[in-house]
Amino acid sequence: MNNYSYTDLPSRRERLFIALRVPTHIQNVLRMSAEQVQGKLDFRKWTDYRDYHITLQFLGDTLVSDIGLLRKTLRSVTVGTHPFELQLSGWGTFGLEEAPKVLWKGVEGEIDQLHLLQKRIVDATSSLGFKAELRPYSPHITMARKFLGHNPGNGDKGIFGLFPELFLGVNSWIVQDFVLYVTQSGQAPMYEVVDTFSFS
Template structure:
């Protein structure tokens, strides 16, 4: 049986508080967005897709070995923005600061090591972010969107330690996705 899964960082409480407050404020703005439930927000590193259950242990062992080479990550929020264009926005997000380059190196290491399992490598540059919502198809941006996003460009949070990577199962349901923790991987190395 195939399990839809991904690797992500859980967010520390200090970051969750800022994310939740910002998300709540933005839902009151005139934006045509499907908002992500703040309780389900995470920082995805690698989307694995549909993986055969029998291969998850092998994949988990590879992920564990890679994580053992890395030390904890220090991260904080750093501004807000959107992907897409001002006329055709797609995703509204919060940016990150801190060990962003090391996080990109972790992602690259994971993607290379998981290639033999059929996990496709992302060709886009890694831009770590926290997705707050996705614009609806008929959403138009324009100056109102620019003004709203400008008011959040200086948003920050305290720097926080992220000490583990999480393997999640993702079940898509009509009421929204349900995420289940399958395994946690601690960072214990020096990279």
């Protein structure tokens, strides 16, 4: 655990989620890609490169007094979980094509292992009262939110015609753990690690 402390305020609620961290060399690749198009695409908020992650489960507002049991439950998920490889893939959006809510970067590689890990986490936390999302799990890295501008053209490609097709550097990594994040609104970076769960 980093500087985050929760033992003194058990009745407070914190906004938590479980995710895969994006390693530094992947952060840099994504940051360089984003910088190439930020001046051309009018999104309200671009993700701080230090906050890049792949969400596994959003937990929402959680009592601080419940974090201890949550950490114990998540540690049980690591038993028998093995490292796996992921790599960056293409760009995508959520929402209307002409006014997307989210711009994201996809991942590929050992996706079956990623889906299995996500399912094991959701199954484990369900015993604590956390609910799984109804929509199918779609792993991605959020790059920006809420498109405010107009479609810049580029023929049939729309906004995707502005993105670099080549990766700058190594675009794969080995996943060896997952983390529990707390959201610190108004700070940069906004997400702070509560605990790290290494595969055993």
